[in-house]
Amino acid sequence: MAPTYPDWTRRHKICDVPPYVTDSDCRPIYKGETPRKFEFPTGLPMRTRVAAHKASDFYVGKYVQAVELMKKLPDEDPRNFTEQAKIHAAYCHSAYYMGKTDKAFKVHGGWFFLPWHRWYLYFYERILAKLLGDDTFALPFWNWDFEGGMTIPLMYMDHSFKNDISPLYDENRNPEHANAFVDLGYGKIKKPISSLSRENLIWKNYMIMFMQVVVLGASTRTFHGEKITETSSKCTCGAGTLEYMPHNTVHNWTGTVPTGKKDCDCPSKTCYGEDMGIFYSAARDPIFFAHHANVDRVWTLWKTQLDGKDYDDPDLLDTKFYFYDENAKFVEVRAGDAFDPEKLRYKYEDSPSPWLIRPIPWLMKPIAAAAIERAAQCTLPTLDLQTNPTFSGPVKLTVPRDPPSSTIKELLVIEGIRAQRNIAVKFDVFVQLDDCLAATPYVDTMPPEYAGTFVELPRGDNIDDPECGCGQSSVHTVISEVLGNLGVGQEEESIKCLCVFRSNNL
Ligand code: C2O
Numbered sequence: 001m002a003p004t005y006p007d008w009t010r011r012h013k014i015c016d017v018p019p020y021v022t023d024s025d026c027r028p029i030y031k032g033e034t035p036r037k038f039e040f041p042t043g044l045p046m047r048t049r050v051a052a053h054k055a056s057d058f059y060v061g062k063y064v065q066a067v068e069l070m071k072k073l074p075d076e077d078p079r080n081f082t083e084q085a086k087i088h089a090a091y092c093h094s095a096y097y098m099g100k101t102d103k104a105f106k107v108h109g110g111w112f113f114l115p116w117h118r119w120y121l122y123f124y125e126r127i128l129a130k131l132l133g134d135d136t137f138a139l140p141f142w143n144w145d146f147e148g149g150m151t152i153p154l155m156y157m158d159h160s161f162k163n164d165i166s167p168l169y170d171e172n173r174n175p176e177h178a179n180a181f182v183d184l185g186y187g188k189i190k191k192p193i194s195s196l197s198r199e200n201l202i203w204k205n206y207m208i209m210f211m212q213v214v215v216l217g218a219s220t221r222t223f224h225g226e227k228i229t230e231t232s233s234k235c236t237c238g239a240g241t242l243e244y245m246p247h248n249t250v251h252n253w254t255g256t257v258p259t260g261k262k263d264c265d266c267p268s269k270t271c272y273g274e275d276m277g278i279f280y281s282a283a284r285d286p287i288f289f290a291h292h293a294n295v296d297r298v299w300t301l302w303k304t305q306l307d308g309k310d311y312d313d314p315d316l317l318d319t320k321f322y323f324y325d326e327n328a329k330f331v332e333v334r335a336g337d338a339f340d341p342e343k344l345r346y347k348y349e350d351s352p353s354p355w356l357i358r359p360i361p362w363l364m365k366p367i368a369a370a371a372i373e374r375a376a377q378c379t380l381p382t383l384d385l386q387t388n389p390t391f392s393g394p395v396k397l398t399v400p401r402d403p404p405s406s407t408i409k410e411l412l413v414i415e416g417i418r419a420q421r422n423i424a425v426k427f428d429v430f431v432q433l434d435d436c437l438a439a440t441p442y443v444d445t446m447p448p449e450y451a452g453t454f455v456e457l458p459r460g461d462n463i464d465d466p467e468c469g470c471g472q473s474s475v476h477t478v479i480s481e482v483l484g485n486l487g488v489g490q491e492e493e494s495i496k497c498l499c500v501f502r503s504n505n506l
Helices: 057-072 081-092 113-132 198-215 220-224 241-254 287-304 436-443 480-486
Strands: 047-051 320-324 330-334 346-348 372-379 395-400 408-417 425-431 450-456 473-478 494-501
Touching: 057 081, 057 113, 081 113, 113 241, 113 287, 113 320, 198 241, 198 287, 220 241, 220 473, 241 287, 241 450, 241 473, 287 346, 395 408, 408 425, 408 450, 408 480, 408 494, 425 480, 450 473
Parallel strands: 047 346, 372 408
Antiparallel strands: 320 330, 395 494, 408 473, 425 450, 425 494
């Protein structure tokens, strides 16, 4: 295996977009330069990213001004707002080949996710700072993991900034969520989540954070997602626990409700969840950058508070990405150089993280960390929504275990999922449950059997195009603690799994 890079000199076909999206929507400017190697900034002051809900008027004024300036840059400037959004579209929708192979390079659904987005935000932030002539400028973060930050931050909702529409506002959002509390476990479900009291929703969000980041994400592989290399199969990928939820769920929650209609007649072309709810348009909504700043912040918490270990595989560390920097110079960065925010000269304002301290009564006792990982693994031939788009589950599985022992961290691996669709798909995985009814309390709470989630944003319609890969995915979680708390003994030779769908029946 070898580290890889997006080959920006060749044009791969754009994949997974709605029929009304063109190649140029996903193809940022590239002027043919040879990249220079990125150098860590010297003399840049340490910058603090602030919690958006607590930002001062002075800060908001500056940020608004910066985004306005970015929107006013000439079309041919790679730093302009539209071009910046296209960078994200390109890296999500296969605009580049992966190295010299015939596969597409994509940054979601695996180990590129966290480092790539850190670099993307870094340059975006440096461009805004440059436009302001203020090296201390740093992005805000949408603090959705803390009670005070669980709504769309005011600065992104303001329609009347200086009697004008704020450049931070985006009209392509779900109007029902404008003043709502965010549901980090969002998925289309029969019982509307709004029926939860605010208090219960906050508690449920804390449980979700705790489960995804502390319990199920307690290993490099399950937190960061699957390895993707030039030699790995064209088919397989699998996001880490943070990427599926809350990252994907918050995208789906913020964007419009997808209808999956090909002949989209609405003038603003919002049939696939635009803007935040589908990748090609996600970064057109300025809230994208605050959302990702918080994803990035949770990564720093996983490392500093939970002792999480990043991949140390040179195949990832030496992977290259390319960006235009704040001076519109084309630069090459290493994925591995993103692992230390200090070197990029930014940090996060402190904000309480109540979810770090075990908000779930039945999980009061942490299971001692075990060094060796071993997987209970299964492949799911039945979870194929591409050939069977109306399938809604549930799916029952019996997953054989390797003989477990207390010194082994046990992973649940569900592979072979073909669930990419033109609407959002979400299902939750429970262990040792027989029927869905028992899993329904998850709408309100989170039963002890909860063991993972799969969430996809809507995709376009060329999913089965062989040039676009086979769109197969997987879920990986650490389940030692869940099994321990359910009293599942080491003599059990298999684990019962139940996958319950939340969102594919629109
Ligand atoms: Cu590249 Cu939140 O997505």
